Amino acid sequence: MRPRARRLLLFGLILLGWFGVFEAGLRHWGSSEAAPAFQGLFTGDPVIGYRLRPGTRTRFATAEFDTEISINNAGVRDDEDIGPKAPGEKRIVVLGDSLVLSVQVSFPTTFTEQMERRLDERRAPGDASTYRVINAGVQGYGPVEELLFFQTRIAQLQPDVVLVAVFVGNDAEEALTSQVKLASGRPATERLRESIVTALRRLVRRSMVLQVLRLRIVTATDRFRGTAGPPEPPLQTYAANPAPRIARGIAFTRDAVAGIAAEAGRAGARTGIILMPARLQLDDGDYGRYRAIIAEAGGELVRHAATERFAKALGELRLPMIDLLPPLRAALPGPDLFFQENVHLTPRGHAVVGETLARFVREQSLLVR
Amino acid sequence: MVFNSLHFVWFFIAVYALYRMLPHRGQNWLLLVASYYFYAAWDWRFLGLLAASTVVDYTAGRLLASSTSPRRRRAYVTLSLGFNLTLLGFFKYFNFFADSLQTLFTGFGMPLDFVTLRVLLPVGISFYTFVTMSYVIDVYRREVAATRNFVDFAVFVAYFPHLVAGPILRASRLLPQIQLPRHITGEQIREGLWLILWGFFQKIFIADNLAPLANSIFEPGTAHAGVNVLLGVYAFAFQIYGDFAGYSNIARGTSKLMGIELIENFRFPYLVRTPQEFWRHWHISLSTWLRDYLYIPLGGNRGGPLATHRNLFVTMLLGGLWHGAAWTFVLWGAYQGALLIVYRWAGRIPAFHAWTSSPSVVARVTSWAVMFHLTCYGWLIFRAGSAGQIADLTRALAGSFGAPAVDVTQLLAPLALYATPLLLVHAIEARYDDLLIVPRLPPVVRYSVYAATFYLTMLFGNFGGSEFIYFQF
Numbered sequence: 001m002r003p004r005a006r007r008l009l010l011f012g013l014i015l016l017g018w019f020g021v022f023e024a025g026l027r028h029w030g031s032s033e034a035a036p037a038f039q040g041l042f043t044g045d046p047v048i049g050y051r052l053r054p055g056t057r058t059r060f061a062t063a064e065f066d067t068e069i070s071i072n073n074a075g076v077r078d079d080e081d082i083g084p085k086a087p088g089e090k091r092i093v094v095l096g097d098s099l100v101l102s103v104q105v106s107f108p109t110t111f112t113e114q115m116e117r118r119l120d121e122r123r124a125p126g127d128a129s130t131y132r133v134i135n136a137g138v139q140g141y142g143p144v145e146e147l148l149f150f151q152t153r154i155a156q157l158q159p160d161v162v163l164v165a166v167f168v169g170n171d172a173e174e175a176l177t178s179q180v181k182l183a184s185g186r187p188a189t190e191r192l193r194e195s196i197v198t199a200l201r202r203l204v205r206r207s208m209v210l211q212v213l214r215l216r217i218v219t220a221t222d223r224f225r226g227t228a229g230p231p232e233p234p235l236q237t238y239a240a241n242p243a244p245r246i247a248r249g250i251a252f253t254r255d256a257v258a259g260i261a262a263e264a265g266r267a268g269a270r271t272g273i274i275l276m277p278a279r280l281q282l283d284d285g286d287y288g289r290y291r292a293i294i295a296e297a298g299g300e301l302v303r304h305a306a307t308e309r310f311a312k313a314l315g316e317l318r319l320p321m322i323d324l325l326p327p328l329r330a331a332l333p334g335p336d337l338f339f340q341e342n343v344h345l346t347p348r349g350h351a352v353v354g355e356t357l358a359r360f361v362r363e364q365s366l367l368v369r
Numbered sequence: 370m371v372f373n374s375l376h377f378v379w380f381f382i383a384v385y386a387l388y389r390m391l392p393h394r395g396q397n398w399l400l401l402v403a404s405y406y407f408y409a410a411w412d413w414r415f416l417g418l419l420a421a422s423t424v425v426d427y428t429a430g431r432l433l434a435s436s437t438s439p440r441r442r443r444a445y446v447t448l449s450l451g452f453n454l455t456l457l458g459f460f461k462y463f464n465f466f467a468d469s470l471q472t473l474f475t476g477f478g479m480p481l482d483f484v485t486l487r488v489l490l491p492v493g494i495s496f497y498t499f500v501t502m503s504y505v506i507d508v509y510r511r512e513v514a515a516t517r518n519f520v521d522f523a524v525f526v527a528y529f530p531h532l533v534a535g536p537i538l539r540a541s542r543l544l545p546q547i548q549l550p551r552h553i554t555g556e557q558i559r560e561g562l563w564l565i566l567w568g569f570f571q572k573i574f575i576a577d578n579l580a581p582l583a584n585s586i587f588e589p590g591t592a593h594a595g596v597n598v599l600l601g602v603y604a605f606a607f608q609i610y611g612d613f614a615g616y617s618n619i620a621r622g623t624s625k626l627m628g629i630e631l632i633e634n635f636r637f638p639y640l641v642r643t644p645q646e647f648w649r650h651w652h653i654s655l656s657t658w659l660r661d662y663l664y665i666p667l668g669g670n671r672g673g674p675l676a677t678h679r680n681l682f683v684t685m686l687l688g689g690l691w692h693g694a695a696w697t698f699v700l701w702g703a704y705q706g707a708l709l710i711v712y713r714w715a716g717r718i719p720a721f722h723a724w725t726s727s728p729s730v731v732a733r734v735t736s737w738a739v740m741f742h743l744t745c746y747g748w749l750i751f752r753a754g755s756a757g758q759i760a761d762l763t764r765a766l767a768g769s770f771g772a773p774a775v776d777v778t779q780l781l782a783p784l785a786l787y788a789t790p791l792l793l794v795h796a797i798e799a800r801y802d803d804l805l806i807v808p809r810l811p812p813v814v815r816y817s818v819y820a821a822t823f824y825l826t827m828l829f830g831n832f833g834g835s836e837f838i839y840f841q842f
Contacts, residue, residue: 010812010813011816011820014820015823213828
């Protein structure tokens, strides 16, 4: 072997060795979604890509929270398994992403559990029903995955009501990138490309070092792009003049929600839509920061544009819809509704959302046949 | 364009790829265009100043070279220095003196009500005016031959690695490297890459991570216990060192890749035992500039102890003012001047001299510790926002070490985490007395240092950090 090749090999081996050292160190002392405690929550799925692993119990801690998480036999977050429907039991399923899953708070604190308690507490006199709200949120899911998840796993839970939580911050982008999962008869090359990308993503998600390195690269390229091109996702949904792909992503979201509603209707359930705002829509500091970044990149951020765009597109479905922005805004000023480091709801945010959704289900008579 | 941006990375890759393909004259043209682009990326409006400074001092050099009349030569050098100092004085100090004058008159009950012109500070003006002034003075002193080639001279002034934050280069060192064809060696590439990696580590891992700790102490209107102030000042000491030495290392590294050697600007400044040594190890290009063009012309140490002390004090006072248009910098310069005078005076006492120069462990450790803390107190003055804050922080340092609610671990743990790798590498470098020992270590050791530095920077670096502190000077 040539000396230069030998040196390169040696450097590669040393780089790999240090990779192992930092990976072990970060796994032991660090706390991110790459931690085994968190990654152990997921398992592969041939249709969706991945889902929550049934029967998993773990503890996930970061600087901001320390939570026990249980995944039940149905593959959704719950301390109890889901069996056959009892007489008088009414089931409400909430589909969504990490904002629904809510690993930042204990299970009883999640808005789905709070909603269940309020529905039970405020039963009409003589109403013998029992309510079960099923938290069917999965980290990283978008509208397309939610449709597939409903078709393959959730429909069989016999819901009476299906609520689809649409996160206006990134669901347009998510729907756009995932819509290939719905296409049938795709060419082999495309499937191969997708499986490589999925495998790479899975690899990166499993390594704390790779996750941080990926974040560095994304931040650096975003900052660089910021000086030359339009603002990048996820804030494109809020741009005054968004890229054409945003309209396509919103249309895919509408189609996916329509698909869920159709499937739910066939199973005898009614569907409602929840519009979930991003933190920047409620936090003035966040909004100011993002607005400055977008302005610097030559764009313009419109604070509630994403909500308005989704409301308009999803309104075409004529399904009951609740926008969580007004009730969350009404809770201000006060203690934080969102965590500082991650952008998910705090216990107070969950309380507001739980109360709002319980009222929404009642006012829209979603449980009335 | 800052070194720690992707914009610079792409810029340098493009420039370097072209540079390696071009012949010598083509390389110089490329360096000139690239340097002006680099400067325009900050603020194109000030390109005119850079160009004017270049034209004036090139012309002054040519006139000095062609003239034999001492009177004319004096006139040329005076005109050139007058131009540069006016440029510097107007753009850097106009606001400062106007505001100070206004405050002074208001203090005497005569508020001045004039509209003050708000002058923007062109980045790097303190550095490139010193570079051009040194050239003209050296030509005047006949220590350097005036260059005939305008492009070479323009590259000397605007050469992008040192343009906005130094090192402040002398013509005798840089011009020949620009004038003559360059041969880039494998060793230069190895050393250059290490300096760049190490510079980024110093900036992103050390300086930008310690900045929040230091800022928390210097936040106006906040009160802290003495131990917190002490740790905050330690944090700032490592922050400013990481920031400025990091910049210098990236500058030296990129320049080395192009076959041009820049001088060392820092050499273990926190391991020294006296202020004299400190200024031989901290911002070496500025301290030697001040020595050669200010201290020695003022008389240096040729006029007896009193005159020497006066010269030292004036030099350091102006050195302080060079750092920024604020009274805290003037105060810092005065403090440094006073330290130099006290140590110089005390050095005549045999016991003191032995203490600062003895090889014994006790003398070395104690004299180093005292000097390190004197330096840190200097940084307190340097970083403080006002004389009032200096007084408050000094009071906290002197009198409130026993405050009950001191959370030392929140400051101590990150300080130790971010400063320890620097100290480890410095320990190796100091042991061999060689700032470039790492690329010369056995492959297994040096690759380990490279890999660890890379991972530490990428995983724990603060990538949302600020610009380099010294850009404001």
